[in-house]
Amino acid sequence: LSCLAMILFSCESRLDVTPLSNLTDATYYKTAEDAKAALGACYASISNPDVFIDLATSDDAVPFLTGDANRPLLWRYDITPDNAFIRFYPAAYTSINRCNIVINRLPAIAMDENLKQRYIAEAKFLRALAYFNLVRLYGGVPIMTTETDGLEGLEVARASIDEVYQLIERDLLAAEQVLPLSYDGIDKGRATQGAAKGILAKVYLTRAGTDRGSPYWQQAAAKAKEVMDQGVYDLYPTFAQAFSLQARGGIENVFEVQYLTDVRGHSLGRGYGIRSAPIYPGGGAGIARVAANLFNLYQDNDQRKAVSFITSYSYQGKTVELSVTDPNPANAVSFQKLWDKTATTNGGEGTSFPILRFADVLLIYAEASNERDGGPSVEAYEALNRVRQRAGINALSGLDYESFRAAVWLERRLELTFENNRRFDLIRTGQLLQAIKADTGFGRNAQIQEHHTLLPIPQLDMDVNPLLEQNPGY
Amino acid sequence: QRVTLKVNNVAIKEVMRRLGKMTGYDFIYNVDRSNTLKQVSIDVKETPIEEVLKQCFYPLKVEIVSKEEKTVVLKLSERSSLGGVSLRPPGLSQLIIEGRVTDKDGRGLEGVSVFVKEHPKVGTITNRDGYYSLSVRDGAFIVFSFTGFQRKEESIGQRTQINVTLAEQESALDEVVVVGYGTVRRGDLTGAVSTVGEKDIRATPIVALDRAMQGRVAGVNVTTNSARPGGATTVRIRGTGSVNAGNEPLYVIDGFPTGDLNSININDIESMEVLKDASATAIYGSRGSNGVIMVTTRRGKVGKSIVSYDGYYGEQRVRRKIPLLNARQFAEFVNDANVNNASAPYFDGSSDERPLPSSLGEGTDWQDVILRKAPIQDHQLGISGGSEKTRYAISLGYYGQDGIVIGSDFKRYSLRTNVDSDVSSRLKVGLSAQGVHTSSNSARTEIAGNTAYESVVSSALNYSPTFPVWNSDGAYFSNQGPLNGLGADNPYAMSQEFTNKGSLIRFLANTYAEFKISDHLRFKTTLGADLQSNKASNYISRLVITGASLGGSASVASAQTINWLNENTLTYERTFGSIHQLNALLGYSYQQSDYETATANANTFNDDFAKYHNLGAGSTLIPASSGVNQWRLISYIARVNYGFDDRFLLTLTGRRDGSSRFGTNNKFGFFPSGAFAWKVRNETWMQDLKYLSDAKLRISYGLSGNQEIDNYRFLANITPLPYVLGGALLTGNAPQGIANPDLRWEKNAQLDIGLDLGFFDNRLSFTGDYYVKTTSDLLFSVGVPTNSGFSSMLQNIGRVQNKGVELALNSTNIDHGGFRWTSAFNITFNKNKVLALDNRTEFRAGSDAQVHRTNISPILMRVGTPIGNFYGFKMEGIFQNENEIAASAQPNAKPGDIHYADINGDGIFNDEDRTIIGNANPDAFGGLNNTISYKGFDLNIFIQGTFGNEILNYGTFDQMNMTGGNNQSTRVLDRWTPTNPSNSVPRANAAGGSRLLSTLHVEDGSYIRFKNISLGYTLPTSWLRSLSVSSCRIYITGQNLFTITSYTGYDPEVNRFGSDTISQGIDYGAYPAAKTYLLGLNVKF
Secondary structure: OHHHHHHHHHHHHHHOOOOOOOOEOOOOOOOHHHHHHHHHHHHHOOOOOOOHHHHHHOOOEEEOOOOOOHHHHHHOOOOOOOOHHHOOHHHHHHHHHHHHHHHHHHHHOOOOHHHHHHHHHHHHHHHHHHHHHHHHHHOOOOOOOOOOOOOOOOOOOOOOHHHHHHHHHHHHHHHHHHOOOOOOHHHOOOOOHHHHHHHHHHHHHHHHOOOOOOOHHHHHHHHHHHHHHHOOOOOOOOHHHHOOHHHOOOOOEEEEEOOEOOOEOEOHHHHOOOOOOOOOOOOOOOOEEEOHHHHOOOOOOOHHHHHHEEOEEEEOOEEEEOEOOOOOHHHEOEEOOOOOOOOOOOOOEOOOEEEEEHHHHHHHHHHHHHHHHOOOOHHHHHHHHHHHHHOOOOOOOOOOHHHHHHHHHHHHHHHHOOOOOHHHHHHHOOOHHHHHHHOOHHHOOOOOOHHHHOOOOOHHHHHHOOOOOOOOOO | OEEEEEEEEEOHHHHHHHHHHHHOOEEEOOHHHHOOOOOEEEEEEEEEHHHHHHHHHOOOEEEEEEEOOOEEEEEEEOOHHHOOOOOOOOOOOOEEEEEEEEOOOOOEOOOOEEEEOOOOOOEEEOOOOOEEEEEEOOOOEEEEEOOOEOOEEEEOOOOOEOOEEOOEOOOOOOOEEEEOOEEEEHHHOOOOEEEEEHHHHOOOOOOOHHHHHOOOOOOEEEEEOOOOOOOOEEEEEOOOOOOOOOOOOEEEEOOEEEOOHHHOOHHHEEEEEEEOOHHHHHHHHHHOOOOEEEEEEOOOOOEEEEEEEEEEEEEEEEOOOOOEOOHHHHHHHHHHHHHHOOOOOOOOOOEOOEOOHHHOOOOOOHHHHHEOOEEEEEEEEEEEEEOOOEEEEEEEEEEEEEOOEOOOEEEEEEEEEEEEEEOOOOEEEEEEEEEEEEEEEOOOOOOOOOOHHHOHHHHHHHOOOOOOOEOOOOOEOOOOOHHHOOOOOOHHHHHHHEEEEEEEEEEEEEEEEEEEOOOOEEEEEEEEEEEEEEEEEEEEOOOOHHHHOOOOEEEEEEEEEEEEEEEEEEEEEEEEOOOEEEEEEEEEEEEEEEEEEEEEEEEOOOOOOOHHHOHHHOOEEOOOEEEEEEEEEEEEEEEEEEEEOOOEEEEEEEEEEEEOOOOOOOOEEEEEEEEEEEOHHHOHHHOOOOOEEEEEEEEEEEEEEEOOOOOOOOOOEEEEEEEEEOOEEEEEEEEOOOOOOOOOOEEEEEEEEEEEEEEOOOOEEEEEEEEEEEEEOOEEEEEOOHHHOOOEEEEEOOEEEEEEEEEEEEEEEEEEOOEEEEEEEEEEEEEEEEEEEOOEOEEEOOOOOOOOOOOOOOEEEEOOOOOOEEEEEOEEEEOOOHHHHHOOOOOOOOOOOEEEOOOOOOOOOOHHHOEEEEEOOOOEEEEEEEEEEEOOEEEEEEEEEEEOOEEEEOHHHHHOOOOOOOOOEHHHHHOOEOOEOOOOOOOOOOOOOOOOOEHHHEEEOOEEEEEEEEEEEEOOHHHHHHHOOOEEEEEEEEEEEEEEEOOOOOOOOOOOOOOOHHHOOEEOOOOOOEEEEEEEEEEEO
């Protein structure tokens, strides 16, 4: 009997069943390969950039009005914390936690020290990027700088906006020290020194706000200038080239999210394409169309108009002319800036999504140096006119401080539409309320108020963290 | 069995009485023959019973005719070699009565005691074919008595031939009940165990055995999740005890704990025992807390082989369509919505697509387009029988059901063999085996994705009635314009162009060997396996939206499960001093399951011809995927049953279970229970109570567990995450969740107090149970602050309590002159309450209840309230004028908009104003079954219902969104307009109202349903004899004929999220329920 008991109890070790298909965190983070994959998870976490919040809460676009009710509600500024389209918050923290893992775990891994420091710097860059988006959308948010490995310490109250910016600045300055100027072949697309400097320039620009005497103008201009002086980045000769498949890893995107056609792509072309138009795999979704007031701002000879918007299409011999006023979304002039026409599947578009484009850096420099100097310098003109002339429109000259500022603001809108800039620019320059109230197309009548410069913390996230305080007004 | 006995000159009757007491058997033998014997003297020690009997009846020859659970039938005959012994000559004035005793199917019953009522000693037993012959000198009545059957008396009069049919005993306390690792007499039960008999299982056309319990077993609430063929059900025994671990009971099929009920042929099932209290379920330890259902399939019996055919054929139609606007009403509505949003009317007669509403008629009824009348059928051919040594039962079954939504069906082909064989007097071996193949086609209903163009039902409800099915060129009509805001696809195209095929091959077999070590000690070992191979094949053609975007999309997924089980038990059974009965069990069990999957996909095909049959033809490569899942369970089992003087019964059980699913610190759990029963009726002071035929008091308390979570949940698994850099696809890795090495069993402590009463010879019987079931260490996927990078984590926190009363009443209302009316009624009142959740008072439950285009989890868990509260706003009514708006917390509203209650009264309407607006748990549920039989006719009426539960009708979000972007319920005809001051339906408004979850979306889900009405006729045996048919019954049945409910969706029995605990009672895009009419036939040869 005791023999039998021995046999039985020796079986109990058979209960230690671990997955055959996955590693677990107890066995992971040991090698250089693990380190690379851990950092890869950080890059994977930014592969779903959201343009809808920017388009719907600015004056650039009109959502499909009889479609998903939550979309027009955002556009009309009838925003509740329940709205499905403001949930950037948890996705940002997924990214932040993965970056924290890299920053916390890599020091213990035996591997090439230079590579290790570079990986950590890349993670710091991506962490700063996530916080930068969070702070601009929601204001001060909980600061997490350690990896989540248990339930302790997860209920964290919101930090102040200043504290979040301090972290962003610290991370970007640290990354800037380590990151290389550029990469070869298979590493193209990783965060560079230029990317860290460029985002930092944008951070300073945002922090300067509407304060004319702010020291941040100088810092923004200086950082942008450093990127311009690196000689790594440039504008493509034509605007269309900047959004072609060949631009992946190219000279213009200082930092971008990369995709592969029909392998791992986005659907920004089809999603914001003409509703039900058969030219897209699966038909256009028409999530939002371009607003007439944006479309009509372009000069006729502006190359960017035809690259950014589709105004007619032909299918099986029939040509459909599109309009910015016809309420039928099947006839609406629509966005096509990032449309990859070679994709054969829905969600298979391979064009890169620009997080920071060199044109943006030039315009940051133009704006910040104009503010710093109290008027446009030669270099400021040069930066602005590089963008304008590449688009095929005339160079500007002879402007005073005010009109130069207005010219840069307009240029940003025309150049960077569909790239997640308009809402942030309007808020940064204190023009959001006025711009939204002025946008009355399609019966918008938005109920915008002062508190709408920040979005509400999504209700689901409010519900699980009792220490979170909702933004005022919601 | 061996006995020790010493008697001296005792009457044979007394010797048999003593033997009976010792062995536990009743001996039945021809009294008239044994009367010829003198008194006997016997002195034996540990002698086989056969030898003792031989000595007793010497010089007669004794044969054991049959040996059942408690009865041994002996046949006495003269030994031819003893021709010289003369028997007492028969009297002169005797009457010889002959006849045959049969069961209701006309089969001869062997071993029935036939005796004269006035002279019980004058008797005989029936022979193999049920014939008897009895010499009677005087007396007025003959009594026919047989274990398991109702006793019958016949007056003799002048008759010399008396044939009788015995009816099976219905409320027999002697009935054997299957419990975990053994059987017990119903009268000796200490726990709360209910039985569903063969008749009830087969009364309604159902696909799977779990539905047979609906309305028939107190304490068991059964809800159909989806009405589609082969759709699953949710079964809750004594309420919902767990939140994120499973709540479904454990099914044990012929000793093998397993699942997937759709592939078990219900016609093979003889009985189902529902183990409810901890004393009954603790023997299943870690899997017992949700109740255990013991399923016993039919086995062969000694006797003539019986060939039987059972079948039915019928038709199903939709029970109810949802009333929607027709084309003209819809066009008027759209115009109204546009005008209210300060735009021009859409239907303005300006083009063919935009005619004036007055020119439109009914338009297309998309529900009619996708629905049909569909056949349902079931056929079963069985043969069973056996000899003394070997018994067998073999059956072939076919079940086929087409769905009422075009393109859906379910078919099952099954083969079962059960064999038992006595290898020797000590060794018995047996096999239960079922091979089955099921195949199904599913329509796109209740699917994930939540977009209208993915679900055929959602599309049919939302697609504009002004749209035609076809274009003029013969292609499917398609329109994604402003009348199709939800992006629905052509419903007919969807029903044709999606292929979702499922196929299962399953072999479930369990073998046993039972060895009698001594008269009291038995060893039993079982070895079984459940082997399943699944294949799911899908194709989406290029003619529907989802498929067009992919250029046609095909996938083939296969899965394989190997689940095997070995159980070993040692049973000791003995009676000491005739009043102490002991039954003890020790056991060891090992179960292991290995599950593997592989999936391949391809997109972009040149044509739709090959569907999923040629993935290589797809020009878009999608990475193949595979997975594996394993779990193991090691258990030690012990149980002691002790009975004292047939008055007191005590049961103690314990199981120590180890599971691979739990954290390294907590692999093993121990689950003890105890039960005590007092058979009050057997007390001497109760003997005078004439009308009370049974009374038993039961009390039990015990612990059971729950391990129904996914594998490996205690680990932080690393998950692969693809990304692109340098123009190449790479894979990153990150943890999927937060590790929890302390993850452990959910514990369920249950107290049960039960009372069983029988009146008038158990013609009326009552069972009542009161229970308190408390689940602690709740396995709960706690929403964690999302700043952690994760949204939830599985933890052991909190307690949930279910408290309730179950009442069951069985009665024979009338049994007179061949007219018989019996009723079975049961009702359960269950109260569910969350007692504690970590240290918080409420949780919003995860994200798994997010439905179509809302970003809120509609479920709130709050301490002190039941699980699964619907959480939202309270609709006060409709704003009638500006004054009301000014006085409200919604300053931006317009007259005609919904007025929500400002719950916290702060004058601001926001999320703080949400409150509990409903709950899916019923206050009560039950059923009433009536059977009336008269002269071969039988009528069965079965009513079932639930009371006091609410349904969250998500369809209202679409059918009453008031935008004109999709079709609407006819309820919007009563919408608010300045001239129709409705207070329940808001105004039409193309701008879209807020999609806020409110009481507008919550409805009463109570219903009473005539689940089954069936009329049958059993043909008289005299008609059939020449056809060598022993019995034949034809019947017609109507299922779901009437339902009384105020629910506005397809059916109040609905669960969008299946058995997901926290998201019960949610309806969106459900498959419509059917009513069924059928014609059936049962024949035995």
